Amino acid sequence: MVVYTEGCRLTLSSKALYFESLGVGQYDKAAQYDLSTDLKQVIKPELTGPLGARLFDKAVMYRAVTLEEPIFLEFPEFKGSSRRDYWLDITLEILLAHRFVRKYHLKGFQESEAVARAILGIFRCRAVREGFYFFSSHYKTLLLFNLAENLPGGDTILETLSSCLAHLRTSSTQADSYSSGSVCTEKQHMVYPVSLLALRRFGLILQEDVEFDQEATYGSGYIHVGEVDLLEAAVKQSKVDTGKAVAAQETVNQVKVDGIDANIAIMKELLFPLIVLAKRVQFLASWEEPFKSSVFLVLMCYLFVSGWFKFVLPFILVSLAVLMLWHRLANKGKLVDAFRIIAPPNKNAVEQLITLQEAISQVETLVQAVNIVLLKMRALLLAVLPEATYRVSIFFLLTAALFILVPFRFIILFVLMEPYTREMPLRRESSYRWLRRLREWWFGIPAAPVQLIKHEDSKKKK
Incomplete structure (x- = not known):
């Protein structure tokens, strides 16, 4: 560095x-x-x-x-x-x-x-x-390309500018012919390199092979006859889009809150419908009420076997679209009521630091668990435990044959229904034994070794 x-x-x-x-x-x-x-x-x-x-x-x-x-x-x-x-x-x-x-x-x-x-x-x-x-x-607005890089629709402005620069002229002959009353059936753009001419008059020469008529008078902008200035239209549209983006960003800044607990509380309230749906599915998968769980199982099997499941996602999207259109017609531009959330109890700085430390510790534990899984998979790939590697390879071959011979919708049905029916009275004992054997087999697989090498920065710093 x-x-x-x-x-x-x-x-x-x-x-x-x-x-x-x-x-x-x-x-x-x-x-x-x-x-x-x-x-x-x-x-x-x-x-x-x-x-x-x-x-x-x-x-x-x-x-x-x-x-x-x-x-x-x-x-x-x-x-x-x-x-x-x-x-x-x-x-x-x-x-x-x-x-x-x-x-x-x-x-x-x-x-x-x-x-x-x-x-x-x-x-x-x-x-x-x-x-x-x-x-x-605010003075950055004087920098054309810097501003276009950050403006909404800035690429459109630059594209329009490039088309305008394609019609550059270094002579005022055509402009004089128009001013003298000549008639032309084609629309022509008269764009002059006014910036280059200004630098030339300041004594700064960027290109020596361009000839300018020193006595001629050049237009200070884009001259369009009988049509809209495309560059001006692109800039106006970008101003409209910028105003919308600024207004949207102001609403984002208003809803930002400090504190991990407050943000988690907001997230829970926003995801409340999905949380309720997940809890209901989990309740059905517990088989505490066999009748409801059986009805849901039969319904899911029917949707997959009959091929109706492919219409579930389009139905959800159409329902959301209809709901949004209904809100658009019902609200008629009215302001949306604020989303009310019960704020968690306030915590001082020490409590917030402890909460942050616990969150970091949980993330570290999760990363360690993922690394262990990856290292065990590496050990299986390199046949550190030959017997386990042989079993996994046979399982992969059978799975590949299954994907070739069995329709894909039945595979998805099996993947979804297997965890759903684990607590089923007929499968509860066998599922418990099978999961126990699987965990014992997984715990018996060694992790591939890892060696951490200390980083030596031998580069000279000036």
Whole structure:
């Protein structure tokens, strides 16, 4: 892991990011991190700190296939992370602009126009940041490609923009012919590389082989005659979708609660119908009332044997659709009543930590049990216990033959009915003996050995 701190110079160009460390009286040779070619680059915020501790959220990570390990650029400041956020956003803007160019196969001055739009957005962001002495998240709207990456329907905006860039013109001859009253039967789009022209007038040249008429007057936007501006329509639709997404996110933020007990209580209430259904099925499987259990068994067997079971899932989906449509017609836009849940008793910080520790312990126990199962399966696969491996292989062969010879719906019926009929009076004793022998056989299988090797980090840290 390489961590860069103060005493360096960072430069962002239209194609790469350059890092220069401070040597003796001058900067060392710059390290270049390409942003224009497809190197599977990943740029994201990262936590760094002394001795590998993840303490400070003030770094940017850059990863690419050309690097053996990611690099981290630190932007230390006393409070906040505005410097890091600024460099992260403008670097992502250049990276996303080149991804846009590659995705839609833009060439020549079309590619230069796309990159020029990203550069002008960065200039505007920098001007706002320098003018107000801070960088707010709202200023990210000045970065076209960064914004389109996060907006609902942003891909549609970029697709429409690519089609607009396909009609770029570097001459105003056609515009003059339209203004002089010439008639044309085809609808034509007149789109000029205004961003590229603006950078050219600022003295920044992205492409030298593009000829501009310095005395001509170019349109400042997309000129459409007799039709709707497709880019403007895509942006308006994205604004509508964004408003819906923001409103939905506000409702999500309102229902978030703190505490494990409170979240578990909410989950139990939301899953209450399924819990009740599972309890009823479990009650039928206990055979405490043989008549009800027998009726349910006969009904399930009839559904599978007659082939009606394939209509159960469509029936459930149709019922849910009808229920939702009925609620839509009945409510007529009215607000839904709040879901009332009895809150669990409050716990102090120590009790919450104990609850969290118990939950972590249960998860650890579950992971250990899963690992034991996997290691025993590995032992069976490698024939650590030859007799058990022979039995399992014979069982697999018989199961394969069963899948070939028996219709699949009968196999599903057997898989569902076997645990359901275990507590049946006719099967109770035999099922108990069979499960006991199965557990004893499973406990007698040794686990495959595991050796933990201590990780040695021999890589140099700079």
